[in-house]
Amino acid sequence: MEMPQAPVQDFPAYRDVGVSKEAQSHLAQMDGRYRGLLEAAPDAMVVVNQGGEIVILNLQAEKKFGYHRDELLGQKVTNIIPEGFAERLYADGLRSAEDALAQQIDTGIELTGRRKDGTAFPIEIMLSPLESTEGVLVTAAIRDISVRRRADRVLAQMEERYRGLLEAAPDAMVVVNQGGEIIILNLQAEKKFGYRRDELLGQQVTNIIPEGFAERLRLDETRTADEALAQQIDTGIELTGRRKDGSAFPIEIMLSPLDSAEGILVTAAIRDITVRRQAESHLAQMEGRYRGLLEAAPDAMVVVNKTGEIVILNLQAEKKFGYRRDELLGQQVTNIIPDGFAERLLLDETRTADEALAQQIDTGIELTGRRKDGSDFPIEIMLSPLESPEGILVTAAIRDITVRRKAEKTLALLEGQYRGLLEAAPDAMVVVNQTGEIVILNLQAEKKFGYRRDELLGQQVTNIVPDGFAERLHADGLRSAEDALAQQIDTGIELTGLRKDGSEFPIEIMLSPLESAEETLVTAAIRDISVRKDAETHLLQKVEELRKSNEELEQFAYLASHDLQEPLRMVTSYTQLLARRYKGKLDTDADEFIAYAVDGATRMQRLIQDLLAYSRVGANEGNLAETSSEEALQRALANLRGAIEETGAIVTNDSLPMVLADEGQLVQLFQNLVGNAIKYQNKGVPEVHVSAEVYGRKKWIFAVKDNGLGIERQYFERIFGMFQRLHKREEFAGTGVGLAICKKIVERHGGTISVESQPGMGSTFRFILASSE
Amino acid sequence: MTAMPVGRAGPEIVTVLLVEDSPGDVRLTREAFRQANPTIVMHVATDGVEAMDFLLKEGAHALSPRPDLILLDLNLPRMDGREVLARIKSDDGLKTIPTMILTTSQSDVDIAKAYQLGANCYLTKPVQLDAFDALVASIVDFWVTKVRLAQKAKHG
Numbered sequence: 038m039e040m041p042q043a044p045v046q047d048f049p050a051y052r053d054v055g056v057s058k059e060a061q062s063h064l065a066q067m068d069g070r071y072r073g074l075l076e077a078a079p080d081a082m083v084v085v086n087q088g089g090e091i092v093i094l095n096l097q098a099e100k101k102f103g104y105h106r107d108e109l110l111g112q113k114v115t116n117i118i119p120e121g122f123a124e125r126l127y128a129d130g131l132r133s134a135e136d137a138l139a140q141q142i143d144t145g146i147e148l149t150g151r152r153k154d155g156t157a158f159p160i161e162i163m164l165s166p167l168e169s170t171e172g173v174l175v176t177a178a179i180r181d182i183s184v185r186r187r188a189d190r191v192l193a194q195m196e197e198r199y200r201g202l203l204e205a206a207p208d209a210m211v212v213v214n215q216g217g218e219i220i221i222l223n224l225q226a227e228k229k230f231g232y233r234r235d236e237l238l239g240q241q242v243t244n245i246i247p248e249g250f251a252e253r254l255r256l257d258e259t260r261t262a263d264e265a266l267a268q269q270i271d272t273g274i275e276l277t278g279r280r281k282d283g284s285a286f287p288i289e290i291m292l293s294p295l296d297s298a299e300g301i302l303v304t305a306a307i308r309d310i311t312v313r314r315q316a317e318s319h320l321a322q323m324e325g326r327y328r329g330l331l332e333a334a335p336d337a338m339v340v341v342n343k344t345g346e347i348v349i350l351n352l353q354a355e356k357k358f359g360y361r362r363d364e365l366l367g368q369q370v371t372n373i374i375p376d377g378f379a380e381r382l383l384l385d386e387t388r389t390a391d392e393a394l395a396q397q398i399d400t401g402i403e404l405t406g407r408r409k410d411g412s413d414f415p416i417e418i419m420l421s422p423l424e425s426p427e428g429i430l431v432t433a434a435i436r437d438i439t440v441r442r443k444a445e446k447t448l449a450l451l452e453g454q455y456r457g458l459l460e461a462a463p464d465a466m467v468v469v470n471q472t473g474e475i476v477i478l479n480l481q482a483e484k485k486f487g488y489r490r491d492e493l494l495g496q497q498v499t500n501i502v503p504d505g506f507a508e509r510l511h512a513d514g515l516r517s518a519e520d521a522l523a524q525q526i527d528t529g530i531e532l533t534g535l536r537k538d539g540s541e542f543p544i545e546i547m548l549s550p551l552e553s554a555e556e557t558l559v560t561a562a563i564r565d566i567s568v569r570k571d572a573e574t575h576l577l578q579k580v581e582e583l584r585k586s587n588e589e590l591e592q593f594a595y596l597a598s599h600d601l602q603e604p605l606r607m608v609t610s611y612t613q614l615l616a617r618r619y620k621g622k623l624d625t626d627a628d629e630f631i632a633y634a635v636d637g638a639t640r641m642q643r644l645i646q647d648l649l650a651y652s653r654v655g656a657n658e659g660n661l662a663e664t665s666s667e668e669a670l671q672r673a674l675a676n677l678r679g680a681i682e683e684t685g686a687i688v689t690n691d692s693l694p695m696v697l698a699d700e701g702q703l704v705q706l707f708q709n710l711v712g713n714a715i716k717y718q719n720k721g722v723p724e725v726h727v728s729a730e731v732y733g734r735k736k737w738i739f740a741v742k743d744n745g746l747g748i749e750r751q752y753f754e755r756i757f758g759m760f761q762r763l764h765k766r767e768e769f770a771g772t773g774v775g776l777a778i779c780k781k782i783v784e785r786h787g788g789t790i791s792v793e794s795q796p797g798m799g800s801t802f803r804f805i806l807a808s809s810e
Numbered sequence: 811m812t813a814m815p816v817g818r819a820g821p822e823i824v825t826v827l828l829v830e831d832s833p834g835d836v837r838l839t840r841e842a843f844r845q846a847n848p849t850i851v852m853h854v855a856t857d858g859v860e861a862m863d864f865l866l867k868e869g870a871h872a873l874s875p876r877p878d879l880i881l882l883d884l885n886l887p888r889m890d891g892r893e894v895l896a897r898i899k900s901d902d903g904l905k906t907i908p909t910m911i912l913t914t915s916q917s918d919v920d921i922a923k924a925y926q927l928g929a930n931c932y933l934t935k936p937v938q939l940d941a942f943d944a945l946v947a948s949i950v951d952f953w954v955t956k957v958r959l960a961q962k963a964k965h966g
Contacts, residue, residue: 602914606937607834613939614841642937649916 081179103153231281359409487537594652609638647774663809667693673707686723714743827877842946858889899928
């Protein structure tokens with residue numbers, strides 16, 4: 038059994054041993070004198086002579102090494118410490134007592150001890166000289182450091198994982214092995230118990246928690262980690278801790294298992310509950326009198342007995358009336374509330390608790406309170422009975438209404454100040470306090486909502502703006518005035534207003550805070566947006582009508598051009614049949630007439646085809662997909678093969694990108710642009726080049742460049758219009774729809790088209806399309 | 811019984827049924843066929859009901875021949891071309907007759923619908939006379955001269 042820390046420093050008492058006589062008797066004498074001290078030492082102690090023989094040893098030495106005392110006395114110390122000790126005897130024997138004193142056991146020599154059974158264990162020895170008649174003897178304090186060694190290992194293992202956690206813990210933490218030895222502890226544990234870490238490591242936990250902990254180790258080690266986790270420290274075991282100085286203090290420990298290579302360790306979080314205990318005992322005293330409740334109350338509270346004496350009061354009451362608690366306890370309540378309270382005691386004590394509950398403090402009795410310094414202040418009190426063994430007491434909740442009174446005045450002042458402004462405002466204005474009550478309103482508000490002013494003042498704003506306003510009061514009450522200013526009425530909140538007659542109308546409100554002495558009020562400018570809403574609805578209707586009409590128009594264009602083809606075919610076909618069969622068989626006039634008819638019908642047919650193409654661009658919207666512009670160009674060129682071969686045109690292109698497009702329309706776009714480039718030429722060989730470059734973010738700009746006639750600047754816009762032609766029919770056939778189709782296609786794709794040209798220098802048509810990425 | 815190739819060279823006369831309500835178109839088509847192959851016999855039905863009567867040999871058409879080819883317009887009085895097509899292609903006796911849509915409609919919807927109903931091909935009428943003649947010539951060249959058709963069913 039190890040003892041609670043008989044301090045090792047005391048040991049050098051052996052130094053004081055005086056001049057010896059005869060060895061044996063001396064030893065016996067020494068033995069007698071110091072036996073008690075030796076045995077009290079927590080460490081094994083052996084005294085060895087210069088011959089290396091053991092001359093004295095204590096119980097711990099017997100236990101540690103597993104010998105009976107008589108088996109060791111007179112034996113060589115090498116039997117129990119084979120190496121490193123005997124060799125030092127000489128050297129160490131010569132050290133002065135002062136040197137020995139300076140040498141702390143903790144800075145001792147680490148060696149190996151051997152038990153009777155032959156097993157070895159790590160030890161640390163501290164040697165000190167002991168003068169005697171037989172010469173200098175050497176006292177060796179031998180500490181078994183197995184646990185410490187093991188702890189060191191465990192500690193090393195756990196260091197990474199738990200050290201930070203341990204030290205961060207607000208509680209003292211000790212980790213104990215199954216033998217009850219402390220193997221890890223944190224700084225808080227050192228502080229709480231007043232030990233240095235090394236004084237506790239390897240020691241029994243009973244040194245610091247004498248009872249109730251070690252006994253639980255067996256029990257707790259078998260608990261699962263989950264069970265341990267479930268156990269909160271606040272529901273822990275209450276025990277007593279003991280400091281190094283012997284003083285005790287209440288602790289609460291929470292145990293949890295910690296698996297390690299050494300087996301299950303137990304972690305104990307130890308909380309000093311001295312303060313809590315004190316608080317608890319105090320609370321226990323107050324329990325019967327609702328102390329907790331009283332102190333939590335925002336109002337001053339006093340409990341008065343039938344004779345008008347104050348028996349309990351809270352902190353707020355002390356503050357409000359400027360007295361210390363002991364100055365009021367037992368005093369007449371008339372000292373602090375001169376009139377109107379004591380007189381009511383008889384009356385009110387008879388009310389039931391339910392009646393009291395029903396009475397709101399805001400509907401209480403307004404009286405005057407008097408402070409210790411003699412000054413008065415307005416109060417409102419609410420009385421309720423409190424059953425007690427001494428009879429019915431009366432609890433009075435006392436609210437200081439100075440601020441409210443002031444606020445009422447402020448409000449009156451505010452009203453005066455802002456009335457003019459309010460009434461001048463074009464919108465309905467209401468000022469609302471934080472509980473949602475309307476405190477000010479203007480004429481427009483009366484008119485808009487159909488109430489008289491007095492019907493609204495003091496009422497909840499939800500009466501006129503049922504949803505969305507009151508909910509915002511808190512948030513908006515907290516906004517700074519600057520934030521509110523930044524919020525324009527046009528960016529206000531759209532809600533619904535409710536008139537007195539129950540009808541609703543759309544409103545827009547703009548909230549801004551209004552600081553007053555008591556609280557932040559919220560000013561709401563309420564605009565009737567019925568007209569605007571109607572206008573919006575009207576606009577939406579018009580937009581829809583327009584969209585429909587546009588759709589119908591496109592449909593009409595498509596159907597018309599389609600159905601027009603049928604009779605046109607007849608005209609065309611039969612004039613051509615006429616021409617074929619009778620050309621040269623009638624007179625020259627007839628030939629000419631037929632030629633005009635054929636030409637007219639052919640042009641009309643082309644026009645209808647172009648119109649059809651134009652209306653089709655609008656018909657299939659929203660079919661944009663990843664499309665290869667390269668392939669689209671090649672298809673367009675295939676369609677233009679006749680014209681290309683006929684003119685010998687050279688059409689080249691750079692590598693072209695993937696774009697987001699309707700493929701058919703993209704083909705048509707290239708076909709029209711390249712077709713134009715080939716068509717509008719002098720007699721030379723048409724050269725057309727198609728290229729594309731990245732344009733801004735995720736866009737491409739395409740260019741179709743030719744060496745053709747070119748276009749005068751004044752026509753740059755016009756050529757994209759419907760039926761716009763720059764050339765006589767005799768020069769170039771065409772309907773004037775081709776570029777209009779191009780423009781429509783590009784715009785359908787969200788892009789733009791433009792031309793850059795000089796007469797005689799060729800033209801470059803550019804259009805922008807979105808990339809397919 | 812061996813399948814007999816239908817063609818100009820064969821002993822049988824090739825007959826075509828044109829379903830078309832416009833007399834102008836009928837005449838143009840007739841002229842074009844004559845130019846392509848004067849031996850082809852062209853019958854005309856001017857609406858969908860008459861076309862079905864002709865094909866099913868009903869009423870006044872009890873003695874009608876089974877045509878080798880059908881040219882069908884889409885927009886017809888009484889029963890439109892789409893329904894005529896649907897009936898032809900759901901009739902076991904008629905569905906083997908190549909049926910071509912010949913119309914002015916260039917609508918994608920019409921094209922898709924026609925093929926869904928089993929049209930053998932969809933042709934738009936060219937406006938220019940030369941182009942129309944060329945189209946009819948290619949019909950004759952392909953469907954009458956080159957294609958091998960199923961043997962005529964004994965119908966009626």
